[in-house]
Amino acid sequence: MAVSVMAPVTPAVMRWARVQAAVSTAEIAKRADVAEDRVKAWESGDERPTVAKLRTVAEMLKQPMALFFAPAPPAEGIRVPPDFRAMGTTMGRALTHEIRLAEERRDIYRRLDPAAVAASPWQQWAQAPSMTAMDARELFGVSVSDIEATKTDTEALRLWITALEDQGILVFQMSRVSDAECSGFSVDDERTPVIVLNGKDSPSRRVFTLLHELGHLLHRGGGLCLLDDDVDRERACNRFAEDVLLPVEELRGTVQGLHGVDAVDSAVKRFRVSRSAAVISLYRHGLRACPVRRGFWGSSVRWPVRFRGVVPG
Numbered sequence: 001m002a003v004s005v006m007a008p009v010t011p012a013v014m015r016w017a018r019v020q021a022a023v024s025t026a027e028i029a030k031r032a033d034v035a036e037d038r039v040k041a042w043e044s045g046d047e048r049p050t051v052a053k054l055r056t057v058a059e060m061l062k063q064p065m066a067l068f069f070a071p072a073p074p075a076e077g078i079r080v081p082p083d084f085r086a087m088g089t090t091m092g093r094a095l096t097h098e099i100r101l102a103e104e105r106r107d108i109y110r111r112l113d114p115a116a117v118a119a120s121p122w123q124q125w126a127q128a129p130s131m132t133a134m135d136a137r138e139l140f141g142v143s144v145s146d147i148e149a150t151k152t153d154t155e156a157l158r159l160w161i162t163a164l165e166d167q168g169i170l171v172f173q174m175s176r177v178s179d180a181e182c183s184g185f186s187v188d189d190e191r192t193p194v195i196v197l198n199g200k201d202s203p204s205r206r207v208f209t210l211l212h213e214l215g216h217l218l219h220r221g222g223g224l225c226l227l228d229d230d231v232d233r234e235r236a237c238n239r240f241a242e243d244v245l246l247p248v249e250e251l252r253g254t255v256q257g258l259h260g261v262d263a264v265d266s267a268v269k270r271f272r273v274s275r276s277a278a279v280i281s282l283y284r285h286g287l288r289a290c291p292v293r294r295g296f297w298g299s300s301v302r303w304p305v306r307f308r309g310v311v312p313g
Contacts, residue, residue: 007054009068011045014057016073018043021061022096032056062097095182098174102187102196106170110192117191120168131218133243136211139167144250147272153203156272160207164214168192171210173199186213193217204274211241239284246271246281255287263287 018028025043029036032053041047049057058065067074110117125131125139137143140163150156161171170192179200187194195213197206215237246267254270255263267278 004050004052006048007051007068009042009048009054010070010072011043013068013070013073015043017058017061017063017067020096020100021063022093023061028057028060031060094176094178095185098177098196099185099187101174102172102194105172106187106189106192106194109170117168120191121166122168122193123191125167133240134247136214136240136244137247140164144247144271148270150272153207153272157203157207157210160210164195164210169214169217170194172196173206175199184209184213186216188217202274204272204277207245207272208241208274208277211244212237215240242277242281242284245273245277248285251281251285252287255282 018025025039026036029039032039032049034053038047042049054065054068058068131139140160142159142163146159147156150159165171172194174196175198177198177200179198182198183201183205184195184197186196195210195217197209199206201209216233218240219233219237251267251271254266258266263282264275264278267273267282268275271278273281
């Protein structure tokens with residue numbers, strides 16, 4: 001009869017690894033085929049898992065088995081990004097994994113090309129006391145005519161991404177997180193900041209998220225950014241993104257003499273933005289041709305309810 005070998009794990013490390021992976025005790029219990037109380041006992045130190053059960057847990061949490069024998073949890077764990085445009089107040093497992101992956105990619109980039117990191121323009125201009133939308137457009141070198149010359153929204157997205165990467169910002173895209181959960185997030189860093197976009201969003205929405213997150217990086221904000229906690233900051237970043245994408249004077253000239261849906265369509269076509277971003281920018285700058293009424297802008301305008309109308313991307 002085979003004898004089960006008990007693994008002398010450190011309870012605090014087991015709990016740390018589970019929390020880092022955004023996995024519940026119930027989920028571990030199901031995967032390991034044990035009662036949830038048994039998992040809680042592992043984390044409290046009242047019981048120890050067998051080596052076989054520990055192997056299952058380690059695979060689920062994507063951690064090496066050796067970690068669970070360490071005397072204490074690692075000093076650094078996953079950091080909540082300065083902002084993620086998301087629904088609710090917690091991060092799911094897929095989103096947690098994407099944040100960890102973004103940090104790993106950033107660290108690999110640093111190791112492979114330290115000279116590029118040292119010469120990054122970000123370290124010079126990110127310390128500026130303030131940056132207006134006009135300053136940002138001038139810095140990135142993306143003109144309205146450059147955007148007009150693009151043939152698709154995807155081409156415009158690539159143009160903006162290249163412009164930010166040329167200034168030392170790493171831009172990644174994720175695909176395993178639902179667009180209903182998160183549109184993107186940023187990881188602030190004094191040398192190599194990161195912006196991650198959700199590839200399931202439309203290209204025009206990703207452009208807006210890209211510049212919204214840039215606004216957060218410029219403010220050097222920390223902690224989790226939730227609409228309920230800091231609506232003013234969210235709105236400021238939205239306005240920054242709108243003004244970079246739709247410069248007011250060019251917008252005014254674009255819609256001059258146009259009315260209603262025609263004005264929106266013209267702004268969408270010229271600046272390659274979403275219809276909702278065009279509507280809100282026109283409204284904010286007082287460029288409505290006639291009073292807004294229900295259904296006026298057309299049924300194709302999708303107001304993102306999960307962002308309570310605040311995020312126009």
